[in-house]
Amino acid sequence: xxxxxDSITRSKDKKIxxxxxxxxxxxxxxxxxxxSWISIxxxxxxxxxxxxxxxxxxxxxxxxxxxxxxxxxxxxAVGVPVFSGFTGGISxxxxxxxxxxxxxxxxxxxxxxxxxxxxxxLWVYITAIILGLVVCYTFGTVWFIKLYTADDGSKATLAMAxxxxxxxxxxxxxxxxxxxxxxxxNKAVRNVIQ
Numbered sequence: 699x700x701x702x703x704d705s706i707t708r709s710k711d712k713k714i715x716x717x718x719x720x721x722x723x724x725x726x727x728x729x730x731x732x733x734s735w736i737s738i739x740x741x742x743x744x745x746x747x748x749x750x751x752x753x754x755x756x757x758x759x760x761x762x763x764x765x766x767x768x769x770x771x772x773x774x775a776v777g778v779p780v781f782s783g784f785t786g787g788i789s790x791x792x793x794x795x796x797x798x799x800x801x802x803x804x805x806x807x808x809x810x811x812x813x814x815x816x817x818x819x820l821w822v823y824i825t826a827i828i829l830g831l832v833v834c835y836t837f838g839t840v841w842f843i844k845l846y847t848a849d850d851g852s853k854a855t856l857a858m859a860x861x862x863x864x865x866x867x868x869x870x871x872x873x874x875x876x877x878x879x880x881x882x883x884n885k886a887v888r889n890v891i892q
Contacts, residue, residue: 722758722762723758723762723766723769724766727769727780729753730770733746734780734782737783742838742842748834749877751802751805753878754806755805755810756809756878759810760814761810767806774791775788775791795838796841797841800837800838800841802834804834804837805827805834807830809823809827809830812829813826827879835867839856
């Protein structure tokens with residue numbers, strides 16, 4: 699091998715993404731989309747989106763997981779029906795519940811930061827997921843309070859937003875966290891994806 703071909707080979711290895719990375723990111727976007735379609739319609743639909751968001755970051759790592767979530771949000775923003783109820787569009791993101799969708803990115807960024815700073819340990823994943831969900835729910839709830847107007851013209855209060863948008867979701871979120879951690883930290887699963 700000449701010095702020139704060795705240089706070309708080394709530069710090819712320094713790619714930020716390989717084909718397999720793009721494939722995993724695409725699969726994660728598909729998983730988040732499918733999990734958003736599995737929903738029970740309420741003020742804020744019960745979906746499996748947060749499960750898919752957590753699982754994407756756990757399995758793909760912070761960077762690829764965050765990119766997958768960003769792609770998911772951007773696809774929805776341009777009108778691809780990836781959100782709950784087979785909806786999409788900027789109006790959905792700018793509506794009262796759009797803050798929770800945008801909050802998924804906050805969850806991913808928190809998880810990525812914890813992984814980067816503290817490493818890949820179970821206690822790190824648990825802490826990162828919990829804090830990431832707090833970021834998502836806080837952002838989404840503040841957004842909801844700012845944008846929601848009831849049929850009678852009244853605005854949302856913090857108590858109303860918490861009772862409609864947070865409290866009913868706490869137990870399902872615990873189940874989703876346990877499920878995501880069970881799958882996302884399984885060595886056999888991680889060995890296939892990493």
